[in-house]
Amino acid sequence: MKVIVGIDIGGSTTKICAIENNNGRRLISPLTVKATDPVTSLYGAFGKLTSENGLTLSDIERVMVTGVGSSFADESLYGLPCVPVSEFSAVGLGGLYLTGLDEAIVVSMGTGTAVVHAKKGRPAEYLGGTGVGGGTLTGLARLLLKMDDVDHLSQLAKEGSLDKIDLRIRDIAKSDVLSMRGELTAANFGKVSDLATPADMALGLFNMVYETVGMVSLFAARSRGLSDIVLLGNLTEIPQARTVFDNLSDIFGVRFVIPERSAYGTVIGTALF
Numbered sequence: 001m002k003v004i005v006g007i008d009i010g011g012s013t014t015k016i017c018a019i020e021n022n023n024g025r026r027l028i029s030p031l032t033v034k035a036t037d038p039v040t041s042l043y044g045a046f047g048k049l050t051s052e053n054g055l056t057l058s059d060i061e062r063v064m065v066t067g068v069g070s071s072f073a074d075e076s077l078y079g080l081p082c083v084p085v086s087e088f089s090a091v092g093l094g095g096l097y098l099t100g101l102d103e104a105i106v107v108s109m110g111t112g113t114a115v116v117h118a119k120k121g122r123p124a125e126y127l128g129g130t131g132v133g134g135g136t137l138t139g140l141a142r143l144l145l146k147m148d149d150v151d152h153l154s155q156l157a158k159e160g161s162l163d164k165i166d167l168r169i170r171d172i173a174k175s176d177v178l179s180m181r182g183e184l185t186a187a188n189f190g191k192v193s194d195l196a197t198p199a200d201m202a203l204g205l206f207n208m209v210y211e212t213v214g215m216v217s218l219f220a221a222r223s224r225g226l227s228d229i230v231l232l233g234n235l236t237e238i239p240q241a242r243t244v245f246d247n248l249s250d251i252f253g254v255r256f257v258i259p260e261r262s263a264y265g266t267v268i269g270t271a272l273f
Contacts, residue, residue, distance in 0.1 A: 006271025092124030094269025
């Protein structure tokens with residue numbers, strides 16, 4: 001069995017996977033390793049992947065690397081050639097692979113957010129993005145709630161309501177007059193009440209980040225005449241993500257897709273490059 005290994009190296013977190021290099025292109029065991037520095041997480045991830053899947057160096061054809069920490073990967077890893085991959089290309093390939101689509105807008109939600117137009121057989125096109133993402137969420141949560149663990153924040157948000165946080169269309173006008181749905185957000189955090197609870201604020205933060213990403217993605221999709229928007233990244237695994245994006249899908253008539261293993265979309269695309 002010959003495999004291609006993909007590695008997405010972050011500052012202290014590395015994601016890794018392997019793809020069988022045959023017509024089936026079967027995915028092997030994506031996983032995440034955290035460490036205090038990129039080099040440690042890189043070698044730790046490589047060792048864990050090979051150990052858990054019984055792979056030897058002779059089984060690996062090459063190693064594909066991407067991410068902000070990819071500069072820490074030498075030209076070879078244990079004598080295996082390391083090939084750098086554009087992160088935007090990896091995002092596009094991973095999104096199409098996980099959904100089976102031939103063309104889509106693929107969105108990577110990380111610390112910030114990147115938007116890519118992906119089409120089978122063509123290079124991915126980076127369309128832009130927004131600085132609103134996971135970094136925004138954790139930074140504002142730290143300021144407002146003295147919390148920065150996203151999982152804990154999500155648990156808190158389950159008890160929250162947006163009624164004392166967001167200003168909606170129905171709060172300022174009759175929706176039928178504006179031909180707009182009343183539940184549409186007119187202003188995130190535009191109706192903050194003194195009675196708002198920490199849970200309300202936590203939910204408001206998730207809603208603001210996801211709605212911002214959703215609208216930027218929607219504009220990109222409309223500019224390319226597409227209706228499929230694929231969402232990748234760790235933030236897609238938070239329960240509030242599906243609620244917000246399902247609502248946006250219903251309102252705007254597009255399809256926001258969160259595929260299985262969405263958190264590993266970029267590293268999977270790296271191995272497929």
